[in-house]
Amino acid sequence: DTAVSQTPKYLVTQMGNDKSIKCEQNLGHDTMYWYKQDSKKFLKIMFSYNNKELIINETVPNRFSPKSPDKAHLNLHINSLELGDSAVYFCASSRRTGALSSRQFFGPGTRLTVL
Amino acid sequence: DAKTTQPPSMDCAEGRAANLPCNHSTISGNEYVYWYRQIHSQGPQYIIHGLKNNETNEMASLIITEDRKSSTLILPHATLRDTAVYYCIVRGEGGSEKLVFGKGTKLTVNP
Numbered sequence: 510d511t512a513v514s515q516t517p518k519y520l521v522t523q524m525g526n527d528k529s530i531k532c533e534q535n536l537g538h539d540t541m542y543w544y545k546q547d548s549k550k551f552l553k554i555m556f557s558y559n560n561k562e563l564i565i566n567e568t569v570p571n572r573f574s575p576k577s578p579d580k581a582h583l584n585l586h587i588n589s590l591e592l593g594d595s596a597v598y599f600c601a602s603s604r605r606t607g608a609l610s611s612r613q614f615f616g617p618g619t620r621l622t623v624l
Numbered sequence: 625d626a627k628t629t630q631p632p633s634m635d636c637a638e639g640r641a642a643n644l645p646c647n648h649s650t651i652s653g654n655e656y657v658y659w660y661r662q663i664h665s666q667g668p669q670y671i672i673h674g675l676k677n678n679e680t681n682e683m684a685s686l687i688i689t690e691d692r693k694s695s696t697l698i699l700p701h702a703t704l705r706d707t708a709v710y711y712c713i714v715r716g717e718g719g720s721e722k723l724v725f726g727k728g729t730k731l732t733v734n735p
Contacts, residue, residue, distance in 0.1 A: 551727075
């Protein structure tokens, strides 16, 4: 069974469109994350949610809005897509506290291409 | 910014041990050392973590120096499937702390 799943795997869209990426985890974790990996392969955290509450919010344009309907889901909605948004987006989850909070389980990624 | 320094690339022969070094000279007393790897086009995968004692699991061993300023990840019998980018990360406890990924070490296991 897939622990952290993301849909879609690939997303190709035009500039200016609005799109969403969905993430689900079946590990019973309290905390979920979104990371962005750009063309230079740098992996950077964007957001972190714990029990539907935002706990980390990096300097990300407000066109990006994470939404957590419940602790098993963290979706990423992106408005007015720009060329620079092209990247691979990874969802991850972990326990809330302690050293094991850094043992994050990552999804397979969503490759977003903005034309 | 990442608090660790790793060589950009390393090569290893299949079946031999792969020893991946990491410097973290500014590590503080409550920070752990974590290792992740990312196989091409996949999500990062947790390997191991430690505080000050050496650790071993089914994937690898982690050797941390006594002063905790550096560590080495050891893959005892590297296989072609171990070809990946390996990230050494220093982080404290707590869910509000970030995992900061640096550039990592690209390990290539050769047949």
